[in-house]
Amino acid sequence: MDIRALVLVSKAVEDAADPMPLSALAPALLEVAGRTAVQRMVERLQEFGIHSTTVIADSDFLIATDGNQQGTTCQTTPRERFWRAAENAFSDLAQEGAELVLLVHLGGYAEINLEKFVQFHLDQHARVTQVSVQGEPLQIFCISASRRNDAASLFRSQLTRCRSECPTFEHNGYFNPLREARDLRQLTIDILTLKTETKPSGIEVRPGVWMERRAVIEKGARVLAPAFIGAFARVRTHAVITRCSSVEHHAEIDCGSVVENSTVLPYCSIGAGLDVAHSVIGAGVLANLRRNVTVEIADRKLIGFVVAGRGQRFLSAAFELAAYLPKQMWRGVFGPSQPQQRDLRTALHNTSPSLGGAAGYQASACDTDAAEKFPSTLAVARRYGDH
Amino acid sequence: METISRPVVVKRMPERLNARAAREFLRDVQPFLVTDRPQLVFDLSQVKQLDAAGVEMLLRCMSEAHKRDGDLKLASLSPQAAVVLELTRTERLFEIYDTSADAVRSFSGFLPNAMRQQLLHRQQPPAPLAA
Numbered sequence: 001m002d003i004r005a006l007v008l009v010s011k012a013v014e015d016a017a018d019p020m021p022l023s024a025l026a027p028a029l030l031e032v033a034g035r036t037a038v039q040r041m042v043e044r045l046q047e048f049g050i051h052s053t054t055v056i057a058d059s060d061f062l063i064a065t066d067g068n069q070q071g072t073t074c075q076t077t078p079r080e081r082f083w084r085a086a087e088n089a090f091s092d093l094a095q096e097g098a099e100l101v102l103l104v105h106l107g108g109y110a111e112i113n114l115e116k117f118v119q120f121h122l123d124q125h126a127r128v129t130q131v132s133v134q135g136e137p138l139q140i141f142c143i144s145a146s147r148r149n150d151a152a153s154l155f156r157s158q159l160t161r162c163r164s165e166c167p168t169f170e171h172n173g174y175f176n177p178l179r180e181a182r183d184l185r186q187l188t189i190d191i192l193t194l195k196t197e198t199k200p201s202g203i204e205v206r207p208g209v210w211m212e213r214r215a216v217i218e219k220g221a222r223v224l225a226p227a228f229i230g231a232f233a234r235v236r237t238h239a240v241i242t243r244c245s246s247v248e249h250h251a252e253i254d255c256g257s258v259v260e261n262s263t264v265l266p267y268c269s270i271g272a273g274l275d276v277a278h279s280v281i282g283a284g285v286l287a288n289l290r291r292n293v294t295v296e297i298a299d300r301k302l303i304g305f306v307v308a309g310r311g312q313r314f315l316s317a318a319f320e321l322a323a324y325l326p327k328q329m330w331r332g333v334f335g336p337s338q339p340q341q342r343d344l345r346t347a348l349h350n351t352s353p354s355l356g357g358a359a360g361y362q363a364s365a366c367d368t369d370a371a372e373k374f375p376s377t378l379a380v381a382r383r384y385g386d387h
Numbered sequence: 388m389e390t391i392s393r394p395v396v397v398k399r400m401p402e403r404l405n406a407r408a409a410r411e412f413l414r415d416v417q418p419f420l421v422t423d424r425p426q427l428v429f430d431l432s433q434v435k436q437l438d439a440a441g442v443e444m445l446l447r448c449m450s451e452a453h454k455r456d457g458d459l460k461l462a463s464l465s466p467q468a469a470v471v472l473e474l475t476r477t478e479r480l481f482e483i484y485d486t487s488a489d490a491v492r493s494f495s496g497f498l499p500n501a502m503r504q505q506l507l508h509r510q511q512p513p514a515p516l517a518a
Contacts (some may be wrong), residue, residue, distance in 0.1 A: 088492030271439075274478045286470060293466035298405070302474060 002144075004098040005045045007256040008086055008105040009038055009057040010079070022282030023265060027178040028106035029057065031266055032246045033191040033228045034201030037109040037178060039381040043071055043297065044198070048114040050102065053203040054089050058082045087155040101151075105139035105159055107332055108177040109187060111197050115141060124167045128154065132168040133175045142169075155258075171204050181287035181294070188263050189244045194299075200228045200246075212249065221253075230266070269304045270314050395426040397462075399516035403431050404441030413444050420448060428490040432463035437471040446477065475478040494502045510515070 012027040023030055026294060035043075042053050051071040058079045072309035077085040093101050100118060107140070112131060121129040121142040131140040139159045143151050152295050153163035158253040174196050176187045202212035208225025213219075215229040220237040221230065225243045235241060239253045243261040247253060251264045254272040262279045270276060278290040283357045286293045297303040307316055392449075397421045401408050410477055415478040427448070460482045464472070473479040484490035 062486045274474050276474065286474070288466075288473075291466050291470060293470060295467045295470045296436065297438070297442075297466070297471070297474075299438055301439050363433070 001100065002098050003041075003100045003102065004093045004096075005050050005053040005102040006086065006089055006106065007038060007045075007053060007055045008082075008103070010057065010082055011058060012103070016087045021182055022280060022285055023183075023285060024283075026057075026106075027180075028109070029186055030184060031230065032184060032187050032263070033210070034230055034248050034249070035198075037187075038249060040109065040198045041104060041106060044111065045102070045114070046071075047108050050114070052098075054081070054091075054093065056086055056089055056268075063077075076085040083155050083158055087152060089146065090143075090145075090151050091154065094148060098145045099289050101143045101145050103139075103141040103143055103154075103159075106178070107139055108138065108175060108179075108183075109140060110176075112140065112171050112173060113173065118242050121165075122168045126167050127164050128162050128166045130162070131171050132166050133171050137168065138171070138175075167375055181282075185261075185263055185289060188228075188246045192228060192244045202228070202231075207296050233387050252306055260343065267304050267306045271304070274302060392419040393424060393426055395428060395498070397428045397430060397487050398431040400434050401404060403436045404434055404444070405436070405438050407439035409440045409444035413447065415418060420451045421455070423455060425452050425455055425459075427452060427457070427459045428484075428487055429459065430463050430487045431459050431461055431468040432465055434465045434468040435451070437468050441474070442471065442475050442477055446480070447499050450483065460484060460490040460492075460493060508515050 009026055010026050015303045028038060031350060038057075042055065045053055053072045055072060055074045057076050058342070059076070068080045075085065075089070090101060091105070100121070102114065102118075105338060109341040110131070110133070116130070117131065121144075127147040129142045129146050141154065141159070145151075145155070147164075150163045161371065170334065174190070176183055176190070178184065178187065178319040187196075189278060191198060191200055192210075200210040202215075205211045207227060208227070209223055210228045212231035212233075214232045216234045217229065218235060218237040218239075221235045221239045223235065223242070224242040226244050228246040228248075229235060229241070230247060230251065232250045233247045234252045235247065236253060236255045236257075240258045240260075241247060241253065242259070245259045245262050245264075247259065247264045248268075252265045252269040253259055253264070254270060254274075256273040257270050258275050259270065259276075260277040262276045264276075264281045264282065265283070266272060266281065268281050270281065276286075280287045281288070284296060284297055284300075286297055286301060286303060332373055340347070396416075397415055398412075401412065404412070417428065419427060427446075429445070430438075445459075445461075452459045462484045463486055464483060469478070472481070481516075482490075482493065484493060
């Protein structure tokens with residue numbers, strides 16, 4: 001049986017109106033543990049033997065297709081022509097001889113047993129079958145390709161109304177709605193803790209630690225499982241990546257920063273000595289999940305961007321290299337002497353070096369030197385009480 | 388012994404606290420910082436954007452206040468300010484209160500009990516007489 005797939009990716013209207021989005025892209029086009037929800041869906045379709053997939057996206061983002069995703073056609077279309085393009089793509093698939101078309105609108109990420117879904121559609125002798133999760137309909141359909149009018153009515157109503165009776169297939173497997181930053185974070189956790197069938201991309205260098213090609217973890221940095229470091233990402237010395245954190249491709253974590261239970265989206269950089277916890281970091285935006293707040297961080301010393309273009313990156317790296325030696329000489333001769341941090345513990349107890357001159361400020365509560373004067377076995381009953 | 392209670396200065400911080408705003412704010416609070424044992428409360432309820440220069444300014448103010456045996460406390464942190472202070476590991480350096488009133492009240496916490504009672508009596512209006 002000739003089964004083909006049509007995957008639609010559009011940014012929802014309410015997302016577009018979001019005053020502080022994490023990224024200009026739809027959540028399904030954001031990398032989670034190395035791959036986007038679209039790429040994972042296409043791979044899943046291929047696993048079930050569907051090798052011809054058409055992907056239509058409403059943003060100008062080019063969906064990367066690697067060698068494993070042969071047979072995938074990608075189209076980008078303006079938002080206003082999105083549904084017309086989807087209808088045309090369906091007609092093309094039907095003309096090419098498809099008998100069934102699986103229509104997936106991402107949206108959320110669902111791991112549907114496609115074999116059972118298609119069998120259910122055939123058993124029901126239905127024109128269109130829809131997937132639902134706990135009675136809630138998802139925008140995933142199986143459409144008999146010969147029923148073009150039903151398909152046209154579905155596309156023209158933006159997948160909200162079906163012309164004929166539409167049986168529903170109850171999905172009991174993994175589903176993530178991917179509506180907000182919290183969902184994106186949850187998907188990362190589920191992938192890293194292997195609750196999903198899809199796995200992090202790259203190589204598992206240690207149990208629970210995945211790394212993609214050309215990722216750099218500098219000496220002194222610590223990556224605690226489960227964690228993911230994407231392609232070309234850089235974790236600088238004394239940084240700590242822990243508790244299901246994911247550093248996506250081309251992201252940078254500067255010296256001494258701690259990334260705990262967080263997702264750092266592609267091309268984001270985190271300044272030195274910062275504490276990022278329970279958050280999703282986007283383009284100059286931090287979504288803190290514990291406080292349930294999204295904050296714009298205008299200061300590029302705290303959260304910035306990594307230059308995207310290869311040429312620009314090369315030039316900026318060359319400039320940094322050329323400027324390094326004179327800068328060090330200048331600092332050595334004229335700069336104030338700075339005491340070296342002795343260990344990781346001291347580094348973690350200090351304020352962020354991104355704060356400049358005030359970074360050296362030590363409050364009594366953080367005075368680790370005083371603590372070191374006493375043996376570790378000494379019990380301090382009331383450390384900051386009355387004298 | 389006669390003890391004079393020192394005033395507590397409450398200052399509301401601007402909406403955006405970047406390098407320029409931080410400089411201006413520091414200039415505003417400088418006269419209060421150079422007094423003997425300054426007692427300051429910064430209200431951060433309106434802060435929408437706080438950057439490294441703003442945090443640096445807060446640390447500088449606290450450092451100046453501590454030098455003169457005083458203290459600086461923060462109150463009514465907006466979520467944005469709270470996130471940035473947490474991000475820069477500076478929230479643990481400050482005493483933070485839910486409201487400015489709580490922060491002001493906390494300065495009288497070190498007074499002897501007898502004096503605290505006197506102050507409370509002075510603040511509370513006399514109870515109405517029963518008919």
